[in-house]
Amino acid sequence: MLSLLQIKNFALVDQLTLKFGQGLNVLTGETGAGKSIILDAIDIVLGGKVNHRFIRQGTSQASIEATFLVDSSLIKWLEQQQLELLEEGTLICHRELTLTGESLRSRCRINGVLVNLQLMAQLREYLVEITAQGQTVQLMDSTRQRELLDLYGGSEILQQKKVVELAYEQWKLTEKTLEKRRKSDQERLQRLDILEYQRQELQEVQLSDSDELEQLQQEGERLSHVVELQQLSYQTYQVLYQNDRGEPAIADRLADAENLLTDMAEYDNKIESILEMVKSALTQVVEAGQEINHYGDALEADPERLTEVEERINLLKRICRKYGPSLQEVINYYDKLQVEFAELTNSEQSIEKLEKDYKIAQEKFDLACQELTKLRQKAASQLDKQLVKELKPLAMEKVIFVCQISPSNPNITGKDQVIFYFSPNPGEKIQPLSSTASGGEMSRFLLALKACFAQAEKSSGTLIFDEIDAGVSGKVAQAIANKLHHLSETYQVLCVTHQPLVAALADNHFRVEKQMIEESAQVKVEENRQLNLPEIRTVVRVQELDNLQTRREELAQLTGGHSADDAIEFAQSLLVKAEAYRLGKK
Structure with a gap:
């Protein structure tokens, strides 16, 4: 149940707080007073689409916060999403819109936790259902009628639809594979020849390490400059550790410095840290001298190995030019080549085997569709009875309604075409809803349909109706008012209406109106001079009529x-x- 709605800098709303209650909540006001802005705010806070016009002029940020009291089914879903409830089963949905230049950003939060729009959209299904008279256009479409029947049928139909969807995808996959095989058997053989040649060529190269080329190039450089490296390593050793020319090496000079600092440290302990650094440096220089000496001793000229390295480098470069450009990409290509080769040479991929697979997949799809059709027929029979029952109190005592299911071309939703047939008056031939119902009749039909769905769902929440009673009056308006009030005994109902008969039954009544207010605005009157002057602005105000x-x-x-x-x-x-x-x- 929606208990609190707080809106700031949204469209014509500067700041607004609305407290809704149980039962029938009604919003009334003149046309254009801003009632739709309230519904837009509820839609936006639960993940609806946004655009620049939702930011109040003169501001760069809008926010909407909706507080809900939730039931056990939603609590279970929240636990699955690892979202905690606030005190007393409270759920707070918050959305912030920020305009920076031409860029519009939004952030959604559930109980203070940042979430994405997809998660907010899932949550919306548990919290509110918005119904507008404009939805009657969608009702004319047979595809939408099938979707509504499936939703009415509940989890059993929805689960079977998933079975049908998977069976359809498998059937089409086998069909595609079979057609591809039939059309390209010759191409397959030609492709196999190419793959076999490339596969053998790459197998002979024996690729395993993507860094091999770089490592070989480094080894080649070392083998090509062995003499130079020996000379340089010996010179380095002389400089660091032992000099044959009688000059002191770095290690000797550091040893002298260590002795001097040791003497100084006897008189001033501040020298200790410097002494330690010199000792450390001496140790490292000695180790470096020994290491470079070992390195030089280990260097050997190896013409044969150098030749092998150069030949391997040339081979890898040629392979990279052909399949690369990098060695890693060559390895990746070889892996893909192996997969494709296995697929094309798989003995199970014979045409006879593919034809058998196709037939089995088609039979599975047919069986799944048959089961789905049975479930739809069962749901259609229930909907026929319940919808007529819901329509009779809406001044349609003699109404006839039939949800007809007929065969259609197979697709991912099954093999059924669903069409709502309707006759509102005695003696009139039953015809498709799209060619029969008037605007007022469609409003009542939509309300009755919503009542059917509310009973089928067996869950609490908020039903929102946006001028569902538009275009009706008198007895029909009273019937719609009674139906809305009846729904509000089980669900919280929020209704925008121009009908006094509906408003009279409200448990909570709100009047929406536009007002003119003065706001301070900076106006430039001279160069580099501005004044704060009052500006007339239009805002939406809502008053609870208590x-x-x-x-x-x-x-x-x-x-x-x-x-x-x-x-x-x-x-x-x-x-x-x-x-x-x-x-x-x-």
Whole structure:
């Protein structure tokens, strides 16, 4: 249940806090007053699409925060996502929009934890369901009608749809493989010849280390300059450790420095740290001298090895030019070549084997579709009865509805075409919903359908209706009001309406209106001079009508557009009838 909505710098809203309650929550106001902005905010905070117009002019950041009280099914889902609830089963969804130049960024949080839009969209399914009259256009499409039937059928149908989807993908994969094999058998043999030649060539090279070429080049450089390296290593040894020309080596000079510092340290202990550094340097120089001496002694000219290295380098460079450019890419290519070669030479890939696989996959798909069709027929029968039951109280006592399932071309959703057939009046031939229902009838049909889904889902949450009662009046409007109130006994219902009959039954009534306010704005009057002057801005304000007088006045406005005595009297009668309706249902 949505308990609190906080909006800041969103569209025409500067700052707004709304506290919703259980039952039927109604938003009323003049056309263009900003009611849709409230619904937009709920949509956006739960992962809806955003654009620049949602940032209030003159600001660069908007934020929306929605607080929900959740049930056990959602708690289980949150545990799976490793998201903790706040105190008393509270869930807070927060979204922040930031405009930087032409770039619009958004961040979503659930109970303070940063999440992505995909996760927020999954959460949305547990929290709210938004229904608008514009959805009636979608209802005309048979594809959408099939989707609605599947959703109504629940988990059993949805699980079988996954079976059908997997079977379809496997069937099409075998079909593609078979067709490819039939069309390219000659190409396959030609390709095998090429692969065999390349495979043998690369096998003979015996590649294993992607760094081999670099290592060989380093070894070749060393073997090509053995004499120079011997001479230089000996010279280095002379400089560091032992000089044949009678000059002191670095080790000798450091030893002298060590002796001097040792004498100094007897008189000043501050010299100790310097002495330690010199001792360390002397040790390292001695070790370096010994190491370079060993290195020079170990160097040997090896013309045969040098020839081998150069030949191997030339071979690897040629292979890289042909399959590379790098040795690692050659190795990767060889791995792919092996896989392709195995696929093309696999004895199981014969045409007869592929034809058998194709037939088996097709039979599995057919069986999965048959099971899905049975489940859809069962769900359609239930929907026929329940939808008629839901429509009758909506001034459609003689309505006929049939969810017809007929064969269609196989696809990833099965082999069924679903079409809603509808006859609203006695004596009229049953026809597809898309060619029969009027605007008012479609509104009632959509509301009844939503009632069917609400019962099928068997879960609590918030149902949002955006002017679902548009285009109706009188008895039909009263029937819609009663249906909305009936839904609100199980679910929290949030409804935007222009119908006083609907508003009269509200448990919580909010009036939305636009107001003009003054805001401080900087205005440049001269060069390098600015003044803070008042600026007239339009903002959306929402007032909760929590007493009889304010509700009566708002209903009068909805009824007659003014607060004349006759409108007030009619509004009072609506409130009396609404209270009587509530008491009669208890």
